[in-house]
Amino acid sequence: MTATAVDLTITYLGLSLRSPLIASASPLTGDIESARRLAGAGIGALVLPSLFEEEIVAEEIGLAAALEAGAEDSPEAHGFFPPIEGATVADRYLANLERIKAAVDVPVIASLNATSVGAWSRYAALVADAGADAVELNVYRVAASPYVAGTDVESADLELVADVCRAATVPVAVKLSPYYSAMASFTHQVIQAGARGLVLFNRFYQPDIDLETMDVECRLELSTSVELGLPLRWIAMLRPQVPETVSLAATSGVHTGEDAAKALAVGADAVMMTSELLRRGPERVAGVEAELRAWLAGHEYESAAQLRGSVSRVTAEAGEAFERANYMATLRSWVGAAGRR
Ligand SMILES: Cc1cc2nc3c(=O)[nH]c(=O)nc-3n(C[C@H](O)[C@H](O)[C@H](O)COP(=O)(O)O)c2cc1C
Structure with missing residues (x-):
């Protein structure tokens, strides 16, 4: 099997x-020129x-305040407000989605980043109408209140997922x-709420202090790649537990074809x-793809799907390594400067 035939x-x-290989959400995918370059370099979606x-909430608050102020000053002033249509954050998002969808020949997935249920979920329908092939719902929450328990956070997130689905x-x-206390149980409930896929994991950015x-x-x-x-670990543990119809995507720390092969081997779709891609540019997709092809061909895999299908062997043989048993062994495997003496 040659690499190109894989x-x-x-x-x-x-x-x-x-x-x-998918380009995850970033400024690269939202810019028409770099989106075209990603597609040209072979990205899958x-x-x-x-x-x-x-952003939407801030805009709504600002708009309401502006309308109120305007109404108090003079009712005629309403006529001088710039037209709302085409000017909102959401409208701009939808317009950009349409442009990018028309510019590339690969599926385009819209991303919604939300924490609360409600009118917000209508954007899920709007992005689909604007041509999105799928929706990625990013549930990014920092549970900082001492009065909000883990179960409250989970049920709020599940309500949101169900609403959007x-x-x-x-x-x-x-x-x-990755911060849910019982990830396997929670992901099971996310799937029950209607999710067709899980994207693991959101990367949290920690603020620093300038001393x-x-x-x-x-x-x-x-x-x-360390990340x-x-x-x-979680894809390896979850893959045997979630239905085959549910897709799993790995995000955080994929930099090479070998990284991609590892993710497929534990069951990522x-x-x-x-x-x-931010560091090395959109064309790096072709390099990662070539590395993945070379690895697959070198290990006699005919397809990415075949490696993906080897998951049960990988997780069965090394199942324990992904769970707690690995903790002690990892600590004991450390051979630092003192150990080498
Ligand atoms: C500059 C930048 C912007 C990002 N914007 C978004 C975003 O709008 N929505 C989102 O879900 N993730 C966003 N991410 C997170 C990425 O999609 C990705 O999940 C994360 O960077 C981990 O993958 P990586 O290790 O390949 O960088 C952003 C990341 C970066 C670096």
Whole structure:
């Protein structure tokens, strides 16, 4: 089997993808030129940057305040407000989605980043109407209140997932954080709520402190392959437990074809990348694809799906390694400078 003959096609959220490599949400996928370059370099699908609930809420508050102020000053002033149509964050998002969808020949997945249930879920229907092939719902929450218990957080998230899944006319994948206390049980409930896929995991950006000014700094560090361990572990543990019809995507720490092969080997249907593409440019997709093809051919796999199908062997043989048994062994495997003496 030559590397070029390896079949990379895969099914993700019921969509047939030419490659398991997906560009996860980032400014690259939201820009028409870099979206075209990603598609040209062989990406399997694009996830657009998120439409954030906070942006929509802030805009609504600002608009209401402006209308109120205007109404008090002079009713005629209403006529001078700029037309609302075409100007809102959501409208701009939908227009960009339509443009990108028309510019590339691969599935385009819209991303919604929300925490609360309600009118917000109508955007799930709107992005589908605007041409999104699927929706990725990013549930990004920091449970900072001492009065909100884990069960409250989970039931609020599940309500949101169910709400969005009901409203969307296309498949919904849910991008989760790794911080739920009982991940397997929670993902089971997310699937029960209607999710067709899980995207594991959301990467949290930790603020830093500038010790000179005592300011809080929000600095975005790109990932390294070390971070792949977390999605690998959970995909390995979850794959045998979730129905085959539910897609699993690995995100965080995929930088090479070998990283992608590891994710497929533990049961991922798709492998997402952002940091690597931001660092090295959209054309890096072709390099990662070539590395994946070379690895598959070198190990006598005819297709990505075949490696993906080897999951039961990988997880059965090394099942314990992904669970607690690994903890003690890992600690004891450390051979530092002292150990080598
Ligand atoms: C600059 C930047 C912008 C991002 N924007 C979004 C976003 O809008 N929505 C989202 O769900 N994830 C967003 N992400 C997270 C990525 O989609 C991805 O999950 C994360 O970077 C981990 O993957 P990586 O290790 O390949 O970078 C962003 C990441 C970066 C670096």
